[in-house]
Amino acid sequence: MTWAPITVDATHFYLQVYWWIIIAVLGGLFLLMTFVQGGQTLFHTAKSEDEERAILNSLGRKWELTFTTLVLFGGALYAAFPLFYAISFGGAYWVWMLILFAFVLQAVSYEYMNKPNNLIGKGAYKAFLYFNGFVGMVLIGAAVGTFFTGSNFSYDPVTKVLHWGTAPEGFNLRGLEAAIDFKHGAWFNLAMGILVFAAARILGAMWLINDIDNKEFPELIERLRGIVKRCFVVLLVALGVVLFGWLTMKGYAYDIHDPTGKVYYEDGKYLHNLLAFGAIQLIILLIGLVLYVFGVFVTAFKNSTRGIWFSGLGIVLIGIIVFTLAGLNGTSFYPSYADLQSSLTIQNSSGSKYTLMVMAWVSISVPFVLGYIAWVWYQMKKGGPITKEEIADPESHAY
Amino acid sequence: MGIDLHMLEWARAQFAMTALFHFFFVPFTLGMSFLVAFFETIYVKTGKEEWKEITQFWQTIFGINFALGLATGIIHEFEFGTNWSTYSWVVGDLFGAPLAVEGIVAFFMEATFAAISFFGWKRVSTGVHLSATWLLAIGSNLSALWILIANGFMQHPSNEFGFFNIDTSRLEMTNFWALITQPVAQVKFLHTISAGYTLSSLFVLGISALYLLKGKHKDFAKKSAAVAAAFGLISSIFVAVIGDEHAYEVANTQPTKIASAEGLYVGEKGAPIVAIGIPKNLPAEEVKSNDEAFVFKIELPKMLSLLGKRDPNAYVPGLKDLIKGNEEYGIWPLKKLAEIGKEAREDLFKYHEAKKVGDEAAAEAAKADFYKVIWEDKDTGVKLTKADLIGYGYFLDKNPDLIYPPVPSVFYAFHIMVGLGFWFILLFLMSWVAIVKGTFEQNKFLQKLAVISVPLPWIATSFGWMTAEIGRQPWTVFGVLPTAESVTPLALTNVQATFFLFLTAFVILGIAELKILFTVVKSGPKGAH
Numbered sequence: 001m002t003w004a005p006i007t008v009d010a011t012h013f014y015l016q017v018y019w020w021i022i023i024a025v026l027g028g029l030f031l032l033m034t035f036v037q038g039g040q041t042l043f044h045t046a047k048s049e050d051e052e053r054a055i056l057n058s059l060g061r062k063w064e065l066t067f068t069t070l071v072l073f074g075g076a077l078y079a080a081f082p083l084f085y086a087i088s089f090g091g092a093y094w095v096w097m098l099i100l101f102a103f104v105l106q107a108v109s110y111e112y113m114n115k116p117n118n119l120i121g122k123g124a125y126k127a128f129l130y131f132n133g134f135v136g137m138v139l140i141g142a143a144v145g146t147f148f149t150g151s152n153f154s155y156d157p158v159t160k161v162l163h164w165g166t167a168p169e170g171f172n173l174r175g176l177e178a179a180i181d182f183k184h185g186a187w188f189n190l191a192m193g194i195l196v197f198a199a200a201r202i203l204g205a206m207w208l209i210n211d212i213d214n215k216e217f218p219e220l221i222e223r224l225r226g227i228v229k230r231c232f233v234v235l236l237v238a239l240g241v242v243l244f245g246w247l248t249m250k251g252y253a254y255d256i257h258d259p260t261g262k263v264y265y266e267d268g269k270y271l272h273n274l275l276a277f278g279a280i281q282l283i284i285l286l287i288g289l290v291l292y293v294f295g296v297f298v299t300a301f302k303n304s305t306r307g308i309w310f311s312g313l314g315i316v317l318i319g320i321i322v323f324t325l326a327g328l329n330g331t332s333f334y335p336s337y338a339d340l341q342s343s344l345t346i347q348n349s350s351g352s353k354y355t356l357m358v359m360a361w362v363s364i365s366v367p368f369v370l371g372y373i374a375w376v377w378y379q380m381k382k383g384g385p386i387t388k389e390e391i392a393d394p395e396s397h398a399y
Numbered sequence: 400m401g402i403d404l405h406m407l408e409w410a411r412a413q414f415a416m417t418a419l420f421h422f423f424f425v426p427f428t429l430g431m432s433f434l435v436a437f438f439e440t441i442y443v444k445t446g447k448e449e450w451k452e453i454t455q456f457w458q459t460i461f462g463i464n465f466a467l468g469l470a471t472g473i474i475h476e477f478e479f480g481t482n483w484s485t486y487s488w489v490v491g492d493l494f495g496a497p498l499a500v501e502g503i504v505a506f507f508m509e510a511t512f513a514a515i516s517f518f519g520w521k522r523v524s525t526g527v528h529l530s531a532t533w534l535l536a537i538g539s540n541l542s543a544l545w546i547l548i549a550n551g552f553m554q555h556p557s558n559e560f561g562f563f564n565i566d567t568s569r570l571e572m573t574n575f576w577a578l579i580t581q582p583v584a585q586v587k588f589l590h591t592i593s594a595g596y597t598l599s600s601l602f603v604l605g606i607s608a609l610y611l612l613k614g615k616h617k618d619f620a621k622k623s624a625a626v627a628a629a630f631g632l633i634s635s636i637f638v639a640v641i642g643d644e645h646a647y648e649v650a651n652t653q654p655t656k657i658a659s660a661e662g663l664y665v666g667e668k669g670a671p672i673v674a675i676g677i678p679k680n681l682p683a684e685e686v687k688s689n690d691e692a693f694v695f696k697i698e699l700p701k702m703l704s705l706l707g708k709r710d711p712n713a714y715v716p717g718l719k720d721l722i723k724g725n726e727e728y729g730i731w732p733l734k735k736l737a738e739i740g741k742e743a744r745e746d747l748f749k750y751h752e753a754k755k756v757g758d759e760a761a762a763e764a765a766k767a768d769f770y771k772v773i774w775e776d777k778d779t780g781v782k783l784t785k786a787d788l789i790g791y792g793y794f795l796d797k798n799p800d801l802i803y804p805p806v807p808s809v810f811y812a813f814h815i816m817v818g819l820g821f822w823f824i825l826l827f828l829m830s831w832v833a834i835v836k837g838t839f840e841q842n843k844f845l846q847k848l849a850v851i852s853v854p855l856p857w858i859a860t861s862f863g864w865m866t867a868e869i870g871r872q873p874w875t876v877f878g879v880l881p882t883a884e885s886v887t888p889l890a891l892t893n894v895q896a897t898f899f900l901f902l903t904a905f906v907i908l909g910i911a912e913l914k915i916l917f918t919v920v921k922s923g924p925k926g927a928h
Contacts, residue, residue: 064511067473074477074502075500078498083491085484086887093897104471112912117914354571362503372508380514383521
């Protein structure tokens with residue numbers, strides 16, 4: 001049994017909450033941007049060279065933003081919750097390494113795929129994009145799943161040296177056990193993985209429907225609408241499992257006013273969180289779900305190209321709630337089932353008050369950054385959707 | 400704690416391998432982004448189509464490189480967590496914060512405006528496009544600034560911006576402004592970006608010279624070469640000037656690094672620089688004189704004292720002095736430092752034990768002991784506390800030769816870098832003069848020199864990076880956190896497996912990159928797309 005005392009300082013606590021909300025917003029924005037990953041698993045819907053290049057070029061202008069969001073997500077966690085960074089990345093080693101590997105492969109694939117003499121051929125780069133879109137998404141989803149189901153670790157309270165695989169009855173596959181250890185919630189982690197993948201794929205199809213000229217590529221657009229319908233069925237099943245988990249699971253709770261920071265099990269913890277603060281989280285979650293489903297509905301049945309905007313906003317809201325459920329209201333966001341008192345909370349894993357304060361000042365620039373991203377997005381969009389002419393133009397730097 | 404030292408070596412190898420791969424692409428991005436912006440500015444100012452062609456050709460090459468730079472870059476941020484988790488926990492505030500700031504203020508700028516610069520030629524106005532190209536360049540360079548602020552902290556963790564907090568057992572930030580403005584980081588930043596400008600200028604000059612040699616794309620090559628030679632000449636001179644300043648900072652903050660880089664085993668007054676030499680790898684304690692430490696050497700007398708202390712007769716400590724101490728110059732022996740460090744560790748544990756059982760008096764006593772001032776400079780008021788030496792506790796009863804890096808590696812890396820740096824100045828000077836006189840097009844010899852010099856800046860920048868990083872060993876945070884105590888406790892096979900996973904991927908993607916690059920260069924500006 002270790003001991004994780006926490007600093008009870010109101011300003012520090014508010015900063016920890018503030019930073020957790022920023023993490024949640026970044027998480028939500030990242031989920032929106034995974035339309036790139038989802039779209040990468042849709043190359044087989046293209047039946048001609050032109051169709052394939054339309055998909056490639058549409059996603060190829062956006063993938064860096066997703067990549068950058070992931071980098072910032074990592075950076076923000078590093079600065080704001082360094083103990084989480086150390087324990088989760090160092091502990092669930094293989095999960096993060098494989099996610100990283102998937103993103104390493106992605107980063108070159110757009111640029112190299114259609115270039116002559118690219119060594120391993122177009123098919124290989126396409127396979128890399130599928131790998132990133134499928135394995136990357138499922139792993140990230142499952143990793144977020146462990147925010148609720150817990151992991152198998154403990155650490156030294158003074159030196160913070162990590163011991164992964166502490167629970168004698170648990171597996172130790174450096175994180176990959178989260179997918180096979182059903183006694184410790186693998187079903188939930190897997191459902192989260194599939195949910196994130198299905199959601200990304202639907203968003204990907206919607207993005208392509210919006211971004212590619214519907215008149216020039218009518219058959220491709222039809223096939224993509226079919227994808228939206230079919231994936232939505234998968235999504236509903238996974239979502240059902242996740243919601244069932246949230247409503248029934250016992251959660252890892254602690255009292256935010258208790259200086260010892262003692263963590264204990266609480267039945268229905270996540271349900272309690274949904275209903276806390278005037279059920280605001282439940283309301284936002286429902287708004288998010290309704291928006292997402294509405295986007296799917298108009299895309300699948302109303303021939304709309306604007307589904308992405310509804311579902312996109314919806315997934316941002318859902319993503320925010322996933323993280324606030326996991327970390328706020330006296331909840332351990334990275335629990336340990338091996339040693340309850342090693343569980344990480346926003347209060348025992350954060351950076352110092354001074355650092356969080358400095359970073360809070362820096363965070364004022366975030367709306368400005370979002371502003372210029374939106375402006376650039378608009379600049380690139382106002383010329384209309386991607387056409388055959390643009391793909392064929394040697395000056396467009398088309399892939 | 401028991402760390403598998405064999406695993407530690409693999410974790411270091413993995414980090415070194417991924418860092419070197421990444422650093423092939425970084426300097427190129429830093430400089431090429433500006434060169435592309437120069438070319439586009441000339442195009443917009445003159446309105447001449449050939450400058451647009453020049454811009455787009457170099458942009459294509461920039462893009463091919465940029466992709467692999469991103470691929471090899473993302474792994475680092477996460478590698479600090481996966482393989483260096485103890486490090487990440489201890490320094491998250493001071494090291495993670497600049498990384499997060501980099502993400503917010505620089506990386507987004509780079510990635511967002513890259514989209515316009517690459518794909519927006521027909522989608523946005525000329526002015527917007529040109530601004531985007533410039534913002535891409537500025538964003539890349541700002542990225543480097545924040546990364547090197549983080550690295551600067553590792554090289555020189557100062558009490559001006561951080562302290563060891565006994566409550567959390569971490570290094571915590573006390574002054575953000577001091578962290579980002581500290582001279583070590585600033586000179587490192589300027590040295591690194593100007594090296595990047597030199598590297599990319601030489602690339603453009605070399606490829607242009609290749610076209611001239613083959614009699615192809617002459618007008619294109621002459622125009623590109625003119626811009627590259629001017630930018631390269633200014634940059635390469637600046638690299639040397641700021642490099643001198645950098646060496647001065649290192650000499651005053653990391654004595655083991657400068658001593659290793661110069662093979663200075665025994666401290667000297669008016670210490671020389673070894674211009675050329677073959678150093679031996681000796682146990683520093685047993686070395687009697689610096690002459691026996693070299694198979695052969697040619698010296699520049701008094702230059703190291705001048706470089707490091709700004710005084711030709713000043714004393715520069717050698718590795719032996721840093722281990723055995725030197726009373727005359729107030730250098731404490733390693734053993735003393737290690738003993739104090741060990742005491743600091745004991746105070747830390749005592750403090751936490753006392754806290755646990757609720758013995759506040761004992762906790763306060765341990766805390767007072769931990770922060771006890773053990774040395775004070777009467778003139779400047781600079782104080783040293785026990786807590787500052789906590790890292791040295793690790794080296795108590797260990798082989799004292801562990802306290803400095805392998806001398807030949809650092810020596811060769813440093814000297815080859817410096818030598819190449821002077822060659823670049825000379826080459827750019829000759830090329831620039833020839834271009835101004837209008838003789839570059841006929842000067843086959845100079846063109847050949849430029850072509851064969853293309854790979855050299857990559858060797859120089861890699862060796863520069865090695866000087867900085869190997870030279871800092873055995874610390875991740877100099878003087879505070881030993882490398883051996885920074886690593887994630889993992890089974891050896893995990894680290895070996897990821898090492899080979901990334902090595903394989905990088906080798907394959909690296910070869911693919913070169914093949915694509917050669918193809919683009921071969922087909923020339925017309926066939927760039």
